[in-house]
Structures are given as C-alpha cells and as structure tokens.
Amino acid sequence: MDIKQLSFSYDKKKDQLMGINCQFQHGKITTIIGPNGCGKSTLLGVMSQNYMPHSGEVILDGKAIASYKPRELAQRLAVVHQQNEAPLDLTVEKLTSFGRMAYKGLFSGHGEEDEKAVDWALSCTNLLEKRGVTLDQLSGGEKQRVWIAMALAQQTQILFLDEPTTFLDIYYQIEVLELVKSLNVSHGLTIIMVLHDINQAIRYSDEIVVMKHGRVELQGAPQEIITAQTIQSVYGVQSIIRQDEEAGMIVLPVGI
Known part of the structure; x- marks a missing residue:
C-alpha cells in the first residue's frame, strides 16, 4: 500500500x-x-x-x-476501529459472522465457506469455546478479540x-x-x-x-528511528533509550 x-x-x-x-x-x-x-x-x-x-x-x-x-x-482490507458497539445480546459467533457480509448478496444465506471462515477466525482468536456466549458476558479483552475475529472473517x-x-x-x-x-x-x-x-x-x-x-x-x-532526539522532537519529552537483554529496546521518559 x-x-x-x-x-x-x-x-x-x-x-x-x-x-x-x-x-x-x-x-x-x-x-x-x-x-x-x-x-x-x-x-x-x-x-x-x-x-x-x-x-x-x-x-x-x-x-x-x-x-x-x-x-x-x-x-x-479489514478494519477494527478504536470504539465499537453492538447489541450486548449478540453471541460471539453471530458478531463474528458479520465479517462475511463482504462476500454476500442482500438475501444470501450462510454457506459452507462462511462457516469455515468464522470457525477459522474464532480459532485464531481463541474464542471457539466462547462462540455461544453473548457479548455482555465477556471481559474487555475478550470483546476486543471478537471484533478482531469479525475482521478476520473477512479473510483479507x-x-x-x-x-x-x-x-x-x-x-x-x-x-x-x-x-x-x-x-x-x-x-x-x-x-x-x-x-x-x-x-x-x-x-x-x-x-x-x-x-x-x-x-x-x-x-x-x-531501532533505526527511535532515538532520544526523536522523542524530544516529536513529543517534547526528554528520554533515555536502554537496551535490555530480555525486553529489547526501551524508551524511559525522564522529564519535559
């Protein structure tokens, strides 16, 4: 792109x-x-x-x-927006299936390819066991995974x-x-x-x-573009860049 x-x-x-x-x-x-x-x-x-x-x-x-x-x-391409809303009585599987709308006509039913795509999306997001659960029973993290699952069901x-x-x-x-x-x-x-x-x-x-x-x-x-100078120029914040053996590169803000 x-x-x-x-x-x-x-x-x-x-x-x-x-x-x-x-x-x-x-x-x-x-x-x-x-x-x-x-x-x-x-x-x-x-x-x-x-x-x-x-x-x-x-x-x-x-x-x-x-x-x-x-x-x-x-x-x-599929998009997961910052804020998402849906009726709380929708099940995980139903919301995920909305991702198939990109492939369906106005009166098309739910076919085998749709079922496979939804199953794959739920599997990728570790939601297969939650497929029948309604949104009001999910944690914030689980809800976010459902929105990602819906995007994955588009198979982009x-x-x-x-x-x-x-x-x-x-x-x-x-x-x-x-x-x-x-x-x-x-x-x-x-x-x-x-x-x-x-x-x-x-x-x-x-x-x-x-x-x-x-x-x-x-x-x-x-590693090439994130420097203390970059952080100062873009955010107006003084920082220290550290390299940790386990965590890798870390930005530590120290002042303004």
Missing part, C-alpha cells in the same frame, strides 16, 4: 493531513505513533476510505482505493487496527498484541495499526511511522 502526496481536512479550513508520503510493506507489522491530534487515526481512516482526501491518493495493489467498489475493498490480507489496546488493562493489552503478532507470523497478514505506547510499538512492529502535526516525520525500523 502506497500513500502519495495525501492531504485531508475535515472542515476545508485546516489540513489534518499534509502531503503524506509513505509505503506499507506487504507481510509486515507497521505501527503509526505520534502525539494526540497528530493525525494517526485520521490517516488510517483515509487509507480505509472512510474519509476522502482532497489531494493525493492511496494505492492498493497498484490501484487507487477510490476506484474500488466498497465490497471489493472489504475483500482486501490486510488488517487495520486503530488503537486496539485502548481501555484495556496491561494483561489484555499484551494478549491483544501477542495475537496481532501471531496473525502476522503464522498467517502472513499485513498489519497496520495505531498505538500510543511507544515501547509496545517498538516491541511489536517491523516498522514504525512517526507523525507530528499531520505530517510523517520518520519511517523505518524501530
């Missing part, structure tokens, strides 16, 4: 995204980081065609996403995750990120996600895109 000279504004008075150029590699995990309000989620929204840019374009498989029909695009090669660890405690944050890593390693999914936690981004990403004020400041491998 290539982003070329992309600009976007909500109100046409001030650009939220300005001249974005970047590339997302196939089969990799790329995480977008940056301060609040820098345009991370907005960029993801434009890339998934929720918002239309006023200049530039997003290229997917050599074709501008603006030229894809909605169902055609939904068969190529690209998965977008907009702040998938928001509102989760540290256990479920790690659980979700380990799932993301597994989906990439075991199933070859290309994953593009937005995270706030720099250390989680470092640990779980092949590449990081650093944004500030609606622009891409840096893109590359975490």
Whole structure:
C-alpha cells in the first residue's frame, strides 16, 4: 500500500493531513505513533476510505482505493476501529459472522465457506469455546478479540487496527498484541495499526511511522528511528533509550 502526496481536512479550513508520503510493506507489522491530534487515526481512516482526501491518493495493489467498489475493498482490507458497539445480546459467533457480509448478496444465506471462515477466525482468536456466549458476558479483552475475529472473517490480507489496546488493562493489552503478532507470523497478514505506547510499538512492529502535526516525520525500523532526539522532537519529552537483554529496546521518559 502506497500513500502519495495525501492531504485531508475535515472542515476545508485546516489540513489534518499534509502531503503524506509513505509505503506499507506487504507481510509486515507497521505501527503509526505520534502525539494526540497528530493525525494517526485520521490517516488510517483515509487509507480505509472512510474519509476522502482532497489531494493525493492511496494505492492498493497498484490501484487507487477510490476506484474500488466498497465490497471489493472489504475483500482486501479489514478494519477494527478504536470504539465499537453492538447489541450486548449478540453471541460471539453471530458478531463474528458479520465479517462475511463482504462476500454476500442482500438475501444470501450462510454457506459452507462462511462457516469455515468464522470457525477459522474464532480459532485464531481463541474464542471457539466462547462462540455461544453473548457479548455482555465477556471481559474487555475478550470483546476486543471478537471484533478482531469479525475482521478476520473477512479473510483479507490486510488488517487495520486503530488503537486496539485502548481501555484495556496491561494483561489484555499484551494478549491483544501477542495475537496481532501471531496473525502476522503464522498467517502472513499485513498489519497496520495505531498505538500510543511507544515501547509496545517498538516491541511489536517491523516498522514504525512517526507523525507530528499531520505530517510523517520518520519511517523505518524501530531501532533505526527511535532515538532520544526523536522523542524530544516529536513529543517534547526528554528520554533515555536502554537496551535490555530480555525486553529489547526501551524508551524511559525522564522529564519535559
């Protein structure tokens, strides 16, 4: 997926995204980081065609996403949004099955391929034993896995995750990120996600895109672009970078 000279504004008075150029590699995990309000989620929204840019374009498989029909695009990329809502009496299996809408006509039934896709999605997210459970009986981490399962049921090669660890405690944050890593390693999914936690981004990403004020400041491998100077320039925070034998590279904020 290539982003070329992309600009976007909500109100046409001030650009939220300005001249974005970047590339997302196939089969990799790329995480977008940056301060609040820098345009991370907005960029993801434009890339998934929720918002239309006023200049530039997003290229997917050599074709501008603006030229894809909605169902055609939904068969190529799936999105898990930051905040999701569904009736609490829905079962895990039923919500997951909604991911199959990208392949069904208005009056199509649930076929064998749909069943296989749903079973695979529930298996990947370790939810097979919860398939008959309603959403109101799940923990926050389990609910997030159901939304990921619904996205997986679309059987796309690209998965977008907009702040998938928001509102989760540290256990479920790690659980979700380990799932993301597994989906990439075991199933070859290309994953593009937005995270706030720099250390989680470092640990779980092949590449990081650093944004500030609606622009891409840096893109590359975490060990190459995450420095104390980068943290100071982008976040206005003084930090120390440490290398731990078990944890790897760690950013330690020390002041402002």
